[in-house]
Amino acid sequence: MSEAHIVLERASRWYGQVIGLNDVTCSIGPGVTALLGMNGAGKTTMIRLLTGQIRETTGSVRVFGEEPFANPRVFRRLGYCPELDNFYEHQTGRQFVYGMARLSGFSKAEATRRTHEVLNHVGMTDRAGRKIAGYSKGMRQRIKLAQAMLSDPEVILLDEPLNGLDPVGRREFIDVLKALAAVGRTIIVSSHILFEVEQMTRSILLLNRGRLLATGDLSAIRLLIEKYPHRIRIETSEPRAVAQRLIGLPYVLNVQFDPRGQSVEFQTKQPNDFYDEVPKLILDDGLPIDSVTSPDNNLESIFKYLVAS
Amino acid sequence: MAVASIRNLTVQYKSFVALSHFSCEIPEGCTGLLGPNGAGKTTLIKTLLGFVKPAAGGGEVLGMDILQAGRAIRQQVGLMPEQDCHIPGMSAVEFVAYAGELAGMPAHIAVQRSHEVLEYCGLGEARYRNVETYSTGMKQRIKLAQALVHGPKLLLLDEPTNGLDPAGREDMLDLIRSISHGKGVNVIVSSHLLPDIERVCDQVVVVVRGELRKVGSILDLKKIAGHPVDLELREESAAFEAALAASDIEIVSAQRQHYRIKADMPLPDIQRIVYSTARKTDAQVRGFQLAERSLEDAFMDAIEDPSPPPIAEPVTAGGER
Amino acid sequence: MSNSLNPISDLTYRGYDGPLASPEFRWWVIARMTIRKASKVNSLRWAAVLSAWYYVMMIAVLFFLQAIGNAQPAAQQFYQQYLQRMVWKDQFVYGFSYAQHLILIVSLVLGAGAIANDNRANALLVYLSKPCTRWDYVLGKWVGVFTPIFTVIAVPTICFYLYGVFSFKDSGFISQDPWLLPKMMSVLLISASLHTSLILAVSSLFKQGTIAGAVYSGAYFFTFFFTGLLSILWTNPHGAHSGLMRTLLYCSIDGIQIGMAKAMLVPSGTLAFGINIPGRNRVPLPIPSVAPILIVVFGITVVCLGVIWSRVRAVEVVG
Numbered sequence: 001m002s003e004a005h006i007v008l009e010r011a012s013r014w015y016g017q018v019i020g021l022n023d024v025t026c027s028i029g030p031g032v033t034a035l036l037g038m039n040g041a042g043k044t045t046m047i048r049l050l051t052g053q054i055r056e057t058t059g060s061v062r063v064f065g066e067e068p069f070a071n072p073r074v075f076r077r078l079g080y081c082p083e084l085d086n087f088y089e090h091q092t093g094r095q096f097v098y099g100m101a102r103l104s105g106f107s108k109a110e111a112t113r114r115t116h117e118v119l120n121h122v123g124m125t126d127r128a129g130r131k132i133a134g135y136s137k138g139m140r141q142r143i144k145l146a147q148a149m150l151s152d153p154e155v156i157l158l159d160e161p162l163n164g165l166d167p168v169g170r171r172e173f174i175d176v177l178k179a180l181a182a183v184g185r186t187i188i189v190s191s192h193i194l195f196e197v198e199q200m201t202r203s204i205l206l207l208n209r210g211r212l213l214a215t216g217d218l219s220a221i222r223l224l225i226e227k228y229p230h231r232i233r234i235e236t237s238e239p240r241a242v243a244q245r246l247i248g249l250p251y252v253l254n255v256q257f258d259p260r261g262q263s264v265e266f267q268t269k270q271p272n273d274f275y276d277e278v279p280k281l282i283l284d285d286g287l288p289i290d291s292v293t294s295p296d297n298n299l300e301s302i303f304k305y306l307v308a309s
Numbered sequence: 310m311a312v313a314s315i316r317n318l319t320v321q322y323k324s325f326v327a328l329s330h331f332s333c334e335i336p337e338g339c340t341g342l343l344g345p346n347g348a349g350k351t352t353l354i355k356t357l358l359g360f361v362k363p364a365a366g367g368g369e370v371l372g373m374d375i376l377q378a379g380r381a382i383r384q385q386v387g388l389m390p391e392q393d394c395h396i397p398g399m400s401a402v403e404f405v406a407y408a409g410e411l412a413g414m415p416a417h418i419a420v421q422r423s424h425e426v427l428e429y430c431g432l433g434e435a436r437y438r439n440v441e442t443y444s445t446g447m448k449q450r451i452k453l454a455q456a457l458v459h460g461p462k463l464l465l466l467d468e469p470t471n472g473l474d475p476a477g478r479e480d481m482l483d484l485i486r487s488i489s490h491g492k493g494v495n496v497i498v499s500s501h502l503l504p505d506i507e508r509v510c511d512q513v514v515v516v517v518r519g520e521l522r523k524v525g526s527i528l529d530l531k532k533i534a535g536h537p538v539d540l541e542l543r544e545e546s547a548a549f550e551a552a553l554a555a556s557d558i559e560i561v562s563a564q565r566q567h568y569r570i571k572a573d574m575p576l577p578d579i580q581r582i583v584y585s586t587a588r589k590t591d592a593q594v595r596g597f598q599l600a601e602r603s604l605e606d607a608f609m610d611a612i613e614d615p616s617p618p619p620i621a622e623p624v625t626a627g628g629e630r
Numbered sequence: 631m632s633n634s635l636n637p638i639s640d641l642t643y644r645g646y647d648g649p650l651a652s653p654e655f656r657w658w659v660i661a662r663m664t665i666r667k668a669s670k671v672n673s674l675r676w677a678a679v680l681s682a683w684y685y686v687m688m689i690a691v692l693f694f695l696q697a698i699g700n701a702q703p704a705a706q707q708f709y710q711q712y713l714q715r716m717v718w719k720d721q722f723v724y725g726f727s728y729a730q731h732l733i734l735i736v737s738l739v740l741g742a743g744a745i746a747n748d749n750r751a752n753a754l755l756v757y758l759s760k761p762c763t764r765w766d767y768v769l770g771k772w773v774g775v776f777t778p779i780f781t782v783i784a785v786p787t788i789c790f791y792l793y794g795v796f797s798f799k800d801s802g803f804i805s806q807d808p809w810l811l812p813k814m815m816s817v818l819l820i821s822a823s824l825h826t827s828l829i830l831a832v833s834s835l836f837k838q839g840t841i842a843g844a845v846y847s848g849a850y851f852f853t854f855f856f857t858g859l860l861s862i863l864w865t866n867p868h869g870a871h872s873g874l875m876r877t878l879l880y881c882s883i884d885g886i887q888i889g890m891a892k893a894m895l896v897p898s899g900t901l902a903f904g905i906n907i908p909g910r911n912r913v914p915l916p917i918p919s920v921a922p923i924l925i926v927v928f929g930i931t932v933v934c935l936g937v938i939w940s941r942v943r944a945v946e947v948v949g
Binding site: 358360380381383384387388390392393394395396397398407408410411412413414415418422425426428429441455456457458459460462487488492493494 | 641642643644645646647648649650651652653656659660663667743747748750751752753754755756757758759760761762763
């Protein structure tokens with residue numbers, strides 16, 4: 001059974017008076033998990049704790065059951081792809097990755113083999129011979145991912161990995177990550193770009209002002225956000241008729257007409273019952289409905305709701 | 310009336326050809342500039358600012374020749390660069406006022422206008438602080454403010470939501486949208502984030518490897534031939550799939566509870582079949598809409614396509630080989 | 631088209647349709663801002679005031695001697711003899727020479743960060759996205775640093791000159807050398823432009839004002855000690871006087887300017903503060919000839935300007 005590689009138990013970390021992470025309890029297992037939050041929410045602190053750069057002030061942080069701080073046993077099984085670019089610009093991509101491999105303790109032969117493997121995996125084999133100074137942003141991101149994958153880690157942390165990639169590069173990168181997740185690795189991606197995150201995973205970890213706001217599957221979270229009823233938008237040439245038909249239902253909380261007169265939006269806290277009612281409109285009453293959608297069933301809206309409340 | 314028109318432009322840096330035989334007309338309104346990294350978008354922006362000395366070709370921006378009137382163009386154009394940039398040692402008000410003075414505004418009017426623009430960009434009391442102490446979001450707003458201060462008719466935005474968290478992104482996109490619609494300012498947004506472009510722009514220009522690939526309105530680009538339908542059930546249902554296959558509806562793709570279906574019949578018929586099938590197989594339909602190709606897919610297709618004719622014909626035929 | 635007066639004002643964005651100057655004199659805007667920023671720095675004001683110390687001391691000495699002379703006849707005789715022996719142009723040379731270290735501070739404060747900080751903050755992108763060119767930027771910065779430096783060295787000189795003209799006309803202030811003021815002014819102009827070009831060239835090489843400043847000071851003091859050593863060797867009665875040493879005597883940042891001042895004004899080698907004891911005057915360092923030293927100074931200025939021009943990498947150049 002897949003056990004969680006990472007477990008935080010009431011972990012807190014503060015810097016003087018500034019709180020980085022406040023009493024966070026969660027566990028992260030195999031698959032892709034998105035680490036989300038506004039700037040200053042504590043994502044960087046969490047990543048630093050998990051990669052063993054700093055130590056928690058109270059509580060416990062366990063990666064593979066051990067404390068990650070200055071712990072080479074953990075580092076060997078963990079890959080980190082940071083946000084900033086701090087390369088030795090005069091090196092070529094291959095030299096850099098090879099250097100990292102040797103630093104990890106691999107023999108020359110082993111390091112060469114692994115370098116070749118990871119460069120292949122991220123699709124940089126043909127361009128690895130060029131100096132890093134001439135690399136585009138996308139190529140740098142790939143090199144970072146390559147060095148993170150050197151020791152075939154079970155956990156990979158990526159901080160804003162898709163920054164600066166064009167849509168083609170993004171898709172390829174996401175495919176690589178999904179492939180890794182499919183074989184049981186734990187991948188944690190921290191990103192602001194919510195629509196990209198949505199393509200990668202349904203499982204999120206949302207931080208706000210140092211506290212854990214939500215964790216788990218997206219749809220499950222959506223169902224539980226009590227404060228914001230589900231919005232369901234029906235596009236139809238007869239909005240009033242549709243509204244009239246549905247307004248009598250006890251779980252319909254709000255009806256809003258679009259000023260252009262081509263759609264009507266309902267709000268309800270019992271979406272299940274509502275969706276059971278819609279087929280009756282189409283099949284039994286014959287109302288002309290063009291489309292049925294839910295505008296706030298995406299990560300961006302959920303994020304907004306959670307952070308606002 | 311085109312905001313900018315480029316004719317047969319070829320730009321090369323030493324041996325590298327950044328733009329080759331590039332021709333396009335950028336219409337009024339809000340235009341998105343799309344393209345993979347290294348495609349020539351930055352070069353195009355520099356050209357629009359009147360900086361580049363092309364190997365061949367020419368063009369006009371706001372009626373001014375890009376070869377001759379570089380400085381005059383830059384007086385009417387505002388640039389919000391992608392990289393971090395500011396003038397050290399100044400508060401936001403000073404900085405934006407200085408930018409205005411550099412553009413030619415008299416000093417006292419520049420200060421007035423600087424306050425106005427900073428207010429509009431959402432900087433309150435923070436405007437009296439040194440720019441170097443700002444967070445990413447505020448720095449982006451300052452960049453926008455210094456681009457707007459001299460009231461340009463054309464605004465060039467290079468990755469405007471770079472580094473912003475979701476709330477900041479929304480604010481920035483709202484700002485851009487409100488400037489570009491109804492205020493008479495033409496905007497060109499260059500970005501990798503297609504949903505941003507979709508939200509803000511009405512038409513796009515796609516540049517790939519130094520050539521123009523597509524010019525067209527977003528709605529046109531998103532249309533898919535054949536009108537497939539996107540369907541979302543509460544959960545995956547094999548019974549539903551089987552029953553649907555039995556009727557004349559083809560399931561083009563399926564991802565967990567999301568299906569894309571296609572059929573050779575009018576939409577209301579498709580709808581009736583889908584809902585009755587769902588009723589029969591005890592599946593709940595949660596979403597039903599005409600499939601739109603996402604701008605991302607349209608973009609991918611534009612990149613892969615060797616050289617299709619642009620959707621909106623420019624004045625001179627582009628893509629000459 | 632006209633609306634009836636709306637009680638709620640429209641505070642959304644509005645375009646700017648006001649006057650826009652033509653793009654010709656942008657450099658003056660840049661220069662003005664540089665000067666404005668500079669005048670706010672306190673350390674600058676102190677250094678500026680202190681750089682005039684020699685002139686102030688001279689005025690004090692003269693005033694004091696005159697006062698004592700008026701009080702006591704014995705002192706009066708001494709005072710008159712002192713005035714007779716006074717070589718005025720030497721005072722200007724001393725005033726200029728002794729101000730050099732403080733002018734270093736002034737130019738550091740003004741110029742070390744001028745281009746370096748812009749490099750770090752990527753400010754050139756802002757400048758060039760407005761109707762400015764590289765030329766505007768460089769000229770603007772140059773004038774912006776030149777003007778305060780020139781003001782700092784010129785004002786005390788002019789004040790002292792005026793004091794001399796009004797108080798010591800009969801003691802040969804003007805008759806000794808009628809061309810003193812124009813010569814001094816040209817020395818100051820050339821000196822200020824040399825300082826400006828040097829500090830801006832160093833500034834353009836770095837991304838941080840502090841490092842540029844440190845490098846410049848390092849170069850300044852290193853060459854200063856070098857020429858100091860050479861002058862000690864030269865004035866030592868047992869020291870060698872080779873031709874090479876003679877050329878190198880003035881090859882430091884302050885040395886070359888002092889050398890130029892000496893070349894233009896040709897001082898007589900009296901001691902500081904007007905002490906003129908024939909026979910006990912110090913053996914002066916050889917005064918360089920005008921043409922070569924001016925050529926060197928101009929050469930250095932041009933090289934520095936070239937460095938600045940090439941280092942200010944415009945956005946036209948693709949990285």
